[in-house]
Amino acid sequence: QVQLQESGPGLVKPSETLSLNCSVSRGSISSYYWSWIRQAPGKGLEWIGYVYYSGDSDFNPALGSRVTMSLDTSEKQFSLRLSSVTTADTAVYYCARGRWFYDTSGYIWYFDLWGRGTLVTVSS
Amino acid sequence: EIILTQSPGTLSLFPGDRATLSCRASQTVNNNYLAWHQQKPGQAPRLLIYGASTRAPGFPDRFSGGGSATDFTLNISRLEPEDFAVYYCQHSGAFGQGTKVEIK
Numbered sequence: 051q052v053q054l055q056e057s058g059p060g061l062v063k064p065s066e067t068l069s070l071n072c073s074v075s076r077g078s079i080s081s082y083y084w085s086w087i088r089q090a091p092g093k094g095l096e097w098i099g100y101v102y103y104s105g106d107s108d109f110n111p112a113l114g115s116r117v118t119m120s121l122d123t124s125e126k127q128f129s130l131r132l133s134s135v136t137t138a139d140t141a142v143y144y145c146a147r148g149r150w151f152y153d154t155s156g157y158i159w160y161f162d163l164w165g166r167g168t169l170v171t172v173s174s
Numbered sequence: 175e176i177i178l179t180q181s182p183g184t185l186s187l188f189p190g191d192r193a194t195l196s197c198r199a200s201q202t203v204n205n206n207y208l209a210w211h212q213q214k215p216g217q218a219p220r221l222l223i224y225g226a227s228t229r230a231p232g233f234p235d236r237f238s239g240g241g242s243a244t245d246f247t248l249n250i251s252r253l254e255p256e257d258f259a260v261y262y263c264q265h266s267g268a269f270g271q272g273t274k275v276e277i278k
Contacts, residue, residue: 097267
């Protein structure tokens with residue numbers, strides 16, 4: 051059974067870079083959109099972006115150029131870096147697996163597997 | 175970019191009641207590629223429905239999804255105590271704001 055596990059610092063200072071990893075246990079790391087989603091305290095879900103094993107990626111425009119993602123197929127890990135963080139970036143960060151499809155409107159996906167999430171607090 | 179709007183924000187029901195949750199898209203969802211996720215307090219979300227109407231493994235048949243184009247629904251035929259949770263609809267990078275199903 052495939053499982054996802056997030057790891058990384060739970061506390062980041064304002065203006066610094068948040069870095070998280072997600073390990074994929076069992077299963078293939080190809081053919082899916084490996085994604086990050088976050089949830090601020092008491093709020094809903096916000097998609098951050100995905101990275102594909104080919105290197106393709108897509109990010110939430112609301113986060114602009116602060117987001118970078120990478121994928122290491124040999125280690126079966128993917129990572130998130132979010133720069134210039136503020137207190138508004140305090141959230142539980144989830145990694146997730148996206149199943150994608152292509153139709154006339156482009157690439158479409160849904161998340162079929164989630165990690166347990168990790169709380170990242172931005173505070174000095 | 176599709177915007178998903180869920181209603182109501184909160185649904186207060188008794189165990190055994192039927193729940194009907196709505197998700198409206200700002201534009202047509204081609205091929206009904208709409209998913210629903212269940213999130214219990216302190217837990218990660220979990221895929222419940224995909225393709226608008228296909229139940230994910232592990233969920234009982236009291237959960238059903240329907241709809242097409244821009245209007246989708248999630249029905250829970252008889253609420254069990256473990257069904258009280260927040261439900262999110264999702265299409266690609268868009269999530270609805272969630273509907274909380276709480277015990278009345």
